[in-house]
Amino acid sequence: MPTFTRQDQEQFEKAQDLLEGAAPGQVGFVKSLFFGRLRLDQITPYPVQDAIEAQRTDDLLRTIEPILSELNPDEVDARQEVPRAIIDRLAAAGVLGMTVPVQYGGGGFSHTAYCRVLERISARCASTAVVVGAHQSIGLKALVLMGNEQQKLQFLPDLAAGRKLAAFCLSEPEVGSDAANVQTTARRSEDGSHFILNGTKRYATNAAIAGMMTVMAKSRIGSNGTSRDKVSAFIVTPDLPGFNIVSHNRDKCGVRGSWQATLQFNDMKVPADRVLGEFGRGLKVALSVLDYGRCTLSAGCVGGAKAALALATEHVRNRRQFGRSISEFGLVKQKLARMAETTFAMDAITYLCAGMVDRHEPDLMLETAMAKLFCSEGLWQIADDTLQLWGGEGYMREHGIERMLRDARINRIVEGTTEVMTAFVALVGMKGVGEELENVMRLARHPLGNFGRLAQFAHQQWDDVVIGPAHPHLADELTAEGHALARLTHQFARHILKVLRIHRQSIIEKQLLQQRLSWAAIDLFAMGAVISKLQMQLTTAPASLQLQRDLLIGKSFCRHACERINQHLHTLFVNTDDQIIAVADAVLAMGSPSAVHATDGTG
Numbered sequence: 001m002p003t004f005t006r007q008d009q010e011q012f013e014k015a016q017d018l019l020e021g022a023a024p025g026q027v028g029f030v031k032s033l034f035f036g037r038l039r040l041d042q043i044t045p046y047p048v049q050d051a052i053e054a055q056r057t058d059d060l061l062r063t064i065e066p067i068l069s070e071l072n073p074d075e076v077d078a079r080q081e082v083p084r085a086i087i088d089r090l091a092a093a094g095v096l097g098m099t100v101p102v103q104y105g106g107g108g109f110s111h112t113a114y115c116r117v118l119e120r121i122s123a124r125c126a127s128t129a130v131v132v133g134a135h136q137s138i139g140l141k142a143l144v145l146m147g148n149e150q151q152k153l154q155f156l157p158d159l160a161a162g163r164k165l166a167a168f169c170l171s172e173p174e175v176g177s178d179a180a181n182v183q184t185t186a187r188r189s190e191d192g193s194h195f196i197l198n199g200t201k202r203y204a205t206n207a208a209i210a211g212m213m214t215v216m217a218k219s220r221i222g223s224n225g226t227s228r229d230k231v232s233a234f235i236v237t238p239d240l241p242g243f244n245i246v247s248h249n250r251d252k253c254g255v256r257g258s259w260q261a262t263l264q265f266n267d268m269k270v271p272a273d274r275v276l277g278e279f280g281r282g283l284k285v286a287l288s289v290l291d292y293g294r295c296t297l298s299a300g301c302v303g304g305a306k307a308a309l310a311l312a313t314e315h316v317r318n319r320r321q322f323g324r325s326i327s328e329f330g331l332v333k334q335k336l337a338r339m340a341e342t343t344f345a346m347d348a349i350t351y352l353c354a355g356m357v358d359r360h361e362p363d364l365m366l367e368t369a370m371a372k373l374f375c376s377e378g379l380w381q382i383a384d385d386t387l388q389l390w391g392g393e394g395y396m397r398e399h400g401i402e403r404m405l406r407d408a409r410i411n412r413i414v415e416g417t418t419e420v421m422t423a424f425v426a427l428v429g430m431k432g433v434g435e436e437l438e439n440v441m442r443l444a445r446h447p448l449g450n451f452g453r454l455a456q457f458a459h460q461q462w463d464d465v466v467i468g469p470a471h472p473h474l475a476d477e478l479t480a481e482g483h484a485l486a487r488l489t490h491q492f493a494r495h496i497l498k499v500l501r502i503h504r505q506s507i508i509e510k511q512l513l514q515q516r517l518s519w520a521a522i523d524l525f526a527m528g529a530v531i532s533k534l535q536m537q538l539t540t541a542p543a544s545l546q547l548q549r550d551l552l553i554g555k556s557f558c559r560h561a562c563e564r565i566n567q568h569l570h571t572l573f574v575n576t577d578d579q580i581i582a583v584a585d586a587v588l589a590m591g592s593p594s595a596v597h598a599t600d601g602t603g
Contacts, residue, residue, distance in 0.1 A: 027432070028356075028363035030370060033524050034429040036493025038486050043528050046348075046536035047355020049112055057113040061120055063093045073125035076257035077403050080249065082128050090128075091162020095121075096135055100144060104156035111292065112354040115299035122303035126407035127257025129300045134205035134258070135159070137296040139166025141289045142214045142233060146277035151235060155212050164211025168293075169201040169236070169263065170286060180283060182231055184265065186217035194272055195219075195234065197242070197265040208248040208261035212237055214276060214289070215265075221280050231282035235274040242268030254406030291364055293415050294372035295357060298350040301375035301411055305343040308379075308386040308404055312339060315390050326389075335385045341557035342378040344550065348529040349374055366428060370522045373421050376411035383408040419511075426514035429521055430507070433493075434500050475538045477551060478531055481558045485527050488565050492520055495569045512577045520568040523561040530554045 027035075029042040049057065067089045076082055090096060098114045100106020114136070122129035140159045143151060143166075158164040175182050184199025197217050207213055213236045218229045236243065246262040277285045316327045316336060326332050353371045356364055383405045387394040394401040412418045474482045496517065503510055534554045541547055 028361060028365075028367060029528065030366040030521065030525055031363065031429060031432060033489055033492060033521055034433050034496055036490055038489040038528075040482075040528065040532070043352060043532045044535060045539075046352065046532040047112070047358065048536065048540075049110065053110060053113060057109070057116050060094065060098075060107075060109075060113075060117060064090060064095060064117070064120070067093065068121065068124045071125050071128060073127070073257075074397075074400055074403065076125055076127050078256075080251070080256045081259075082125075082131050082257040086128065087131065087165075088162065090121075090132065095132060096162040096165075097160025099136060100140070100156055100160040104152055104160060106156070106160040110354075111295065111357040112351060115296055115350060115354045118296050119299045119303035119306075122300035123307040124303075125257070126300065126304060126404075127255045129303070130205060130255045130258040131165075133293070133296050133300065134168065135166045135210075138168035138289050138293040139206060139210070139214065140212070141292050142168070142276055142285050143212075143235070145288055146233070146285050147235075150273070151276070155235065159212060165206050165209055167204050167207040167210040167213045167261075168289065169204040169207060169213050169215040171201065171203040173200055173202060180231065182216050182218055184215070184217040186219045186232060186234065186270070188219070188272075189269075192272060194269045195275075197234065197236075197268040197270055200246070200262065200264050202262040203260045204263060205258050205260050207263055208245055208259050210238070214285075216282050216286060219280070230280035231286070232279050233276035233282040233285040234270050235276055236268070236270060240268050240270060242266045252410075254403070254409055287365070290415055291368045292357065294368040295350065295353045297411060297415055298346070298353065298368075298371040298375040301379040301408075302343070302346050302350050304404065304408055305339075305346055305375075305379050305382045308382050308401075309336075309339050309343050311399075311401065312336065312386040312389045332389060335389060337556065339382045339385055340553050341560065342382060344553045345526045345530050345557050345561075346375045346378050348533040348554075349526050352529045352532060366425060366521075367525070369416070369421050369425055369428075370525050372411075372415060373418060373425065373518075374522050374526055377418065379408045380412060422518045423511055423514050425518040425521060427508065430496060430500065430517070433496055434507075474531065474535055477538060477555075478534055481527065481531050481555060484558065484562050485524065485531065488527075488562060489524060491569060492524060492565070495572055499572060512575070512580070513572060516568040516572055520565045523565050523568075527558050527561050530557055 029039050032039045032042070048054075067086060071083075071086055087096075094107045095117060097106035098109040098117065099111065100108070102108040118129055118133060118137075121132060140156065143155060143159075147155075155164075159166050170182070172183055182199075184197060184201065186195045186197050188195055195217075197215070199217065201207070201215065204213070215234045215236045216231055217234060218231050220227050221230045222228060238245075242265055244264045244266060246264050248261055249259040250262075252260070276282075313336065316332055317325065319326045349371050353364070353367050356367060361367075383401075387401050387405055390399065390401055393399060397403070416424065499507060499513060499517070503513070507513065531554075534551060537547055537550060
């Protein structure tokens, strides 16, 4: 058994806390892929809204269209503020309380409906989508999910009506994605009537104008011999003594109309009845909220991608160079094709996740993380391609394309940076496989007494990894894609076992390998989402030019995803990672940046 230092043990316990939201024994579609099990039955049929709610959503979208048409995103960007009148009108339409239950004054809409509305708002103005999302996707979501009846009755009606806005406060000066290491403290008062909070929060969207905030803080829990820091969630309002807004907003690269405040708590007294969920289980609250937030962030990315693709397509049709429409050039067509494929897959993966949320699937941690990664990276590339296709005109501010590019950039940072989420996907996905492999290796040391269990594992591995996964019947048009997905799932699992046998516990430090495994898994998930969506369209929609177009785009995405997956798996074992690390170490050893540019007189 490995020996842990005290610091290692604390980090290990915090890692366990981060995974406490995963239901034991309940394995979702993505985790099954890591075992080589293709469970298309878990993502088919593709989720769709029922007719009544779809009509309600359509009606709401029509209601907000005039509001959005009066919203000028360039003015929002320049003034660094979403007009309060716009927020109030969206609130009056019911947007700010869409997912709040009806009994607390909300609309009682599904998560799918909310994603559709966020997609539309984001297509018009990313800043406004951020304000709405920070309020509803994460700000009040913890209250809906974990609040007790008294808390819900006290706060939700005002939040649902938009009379007050909500915020979610996790990030700190020294804490970004490392949610388990928050430094804000919460000490219980001697009489037990309240908690005393001290610390600083930053990047808290809406916090400067919010009437209610979900705040994460740590407390020392347990006896002196076994005590440890545990995070709890608190309901905080700006009227509490000791609450202080250090800065209302900071000048930003993009989404400039949203406000990110820096808050300071100086012996702030929070009543004991404002603990949200169980005391000491704040990470469960945070992770549950972020599952929802990542899904709606993905919907915002879909809205931005569709708007960018439309701008690019229209410009390419009309722009002429060298006596020809630029739509005739192969390199232009290549960009448009990639943009269309990525946008279609972003839509498929986002609304698959939204449907899973609505079905209350117990294990969605990896699915929503992958949706966030795929969609945030996809939008960034699409926005960049749009500017490139517009050329010099795209670089001018008057067309709004450079604003779209600046707005898109934040999605790769918030709610888990690309780097952190990439490692998270790989390590969480491999966790179950590694534990099973470790158990088998331990049993193998005493084979006679454990022959039955070893035989059971061998049989399961034969079914999952050697024979490969089966898939349910798909439409003839999708048979090839289904077989490719099954074959690649088989190969993916075999490669994971090989990686774990070679690296064992040291895989935790092999982030370049984690990156390849993560993106192979993400493309497998995206392929599954695209196949499921196309299957639904083939079985429910009449034949049309739109259906044929979607088939062409979706099947092309699957072909290119197969190429990427094969490349990721190949480079797990044939790569230049050691050289990359050596170069980075050499740069880091140079000291001051000026040393990088020093010459020896030869050039």
